[in-house]
Amino acid sequence: MxxxxxxxxxxxxxxxxxxxxxxxxxxxDGYRLRVERQGRRVWLFTRNGHDWTSRFPWIVEAALKNREPQFVIDGEAVVLGVDGVSDFNALHSRKCDAEVQLYAFDVVAIGGEDLRPLPLSLRKANLARLLRGRPDGMFVAxxxxxxxxxxxxxxxxxxxxxxxxxxxxxxxxxxxxxxxxxxxxxxxxxxxxxxx
The missing domain is CATH 3.30.1490.70 (Dna Ligase; domain 1)
Known part of the structure; x- marks a missing residue:
């Protein structure tokens, strides 16, 4: 994309x-992740370019439930403890893959438009709109x-x-x-x- x-x-x-x-x-404390949605397809890419789409189903499901069919979000894959603090050991163990959520802190494309030239304040506003009323699995930082x-x-x-x-x-x-x-x-x- x-x-x-x-x-x-x-x-x-x-x-x-x-x-x-x-x-x-x-x-x-998690893994940096790029979430790309293109229609009915979603990909999760790590900083090193690994495709972890099959690893974190809750993030994929949340991306597919969004009303916008095309976007790229930058964030951190995290497992949150009951105290709301990220638990890296639970994340790293792979025992909690189904509980991993996206802590979304930037959006770099929506609807095929590259938002990278915009100032962060405008990208944050776009991210808030994109994830407004969002299903569980992704939350705005x-x-x-x-x-x-x-x-x-x-x-x-x-x-x-x-x-x-x-x-x-x-x-x-x-x-x-x-x-x-x-x-x-x-x-x-x-x-x-x-x-x-």
Whole structure:
């Protein structure tokens, strides 16, 4: 559907950016995933280009129930615990594949139109419209604007979450590593030891 698609990847940083141009999302601990729907067909692709369509049936079902027959969503495949926190061990075990949902944080195409040149704020508005009244299996990543970033990061750490991803609200979707997307990780989260 999208020729030469490349995921936008956040740049690691030690501090959350502040200022009116940034929005902040909780970083869920899962697998990055691109969901493509073309009519009655849905594909799920990983960052490395693997086709995981058969792996996560709930996401596929949610995509097929959407009234829009053509779209590409960027997000994170996650298993949520009863506390609403993503459980990477449950995800990685493959025992919960039927429970995996999509934490959707960007939409890069709708109805055959490439939305990557639009600023993030407009892509977020399009994503909210696309998933409005959505069936279970996909949910829109909530975000907070501007100066709340550092406080949100400390709250996320206290809750045992992985960290934050901060994004420039006025920038296009660019493939590859981007300084318009900044990730700050909770140094005490188990994901840190997996990275090491």
């Amino acid at each position: 999208l020729k030469a698609f490349e995921f936008c990847l956040p740049t690691a940083a030690k501090a959350v950016p502040v200022g009116p141009d940034w929005i902040h999302e909780i970083k869920y 909530p975000f907070e604007a501007a100066g709340i970033g550092p406080d949100l990061f400390h709250a996320a750490c206290r809750m045992g979450l992985e960290g934050l991803v901060s994004k420039r609200r006025d920038r296009r979707y660019s493939g590859g590593r981007s300084k318009d997307w900044i990730k700050v990780k909770n140094r005490t989260h188990p994901a840190m030891s997996r990275v090491m």
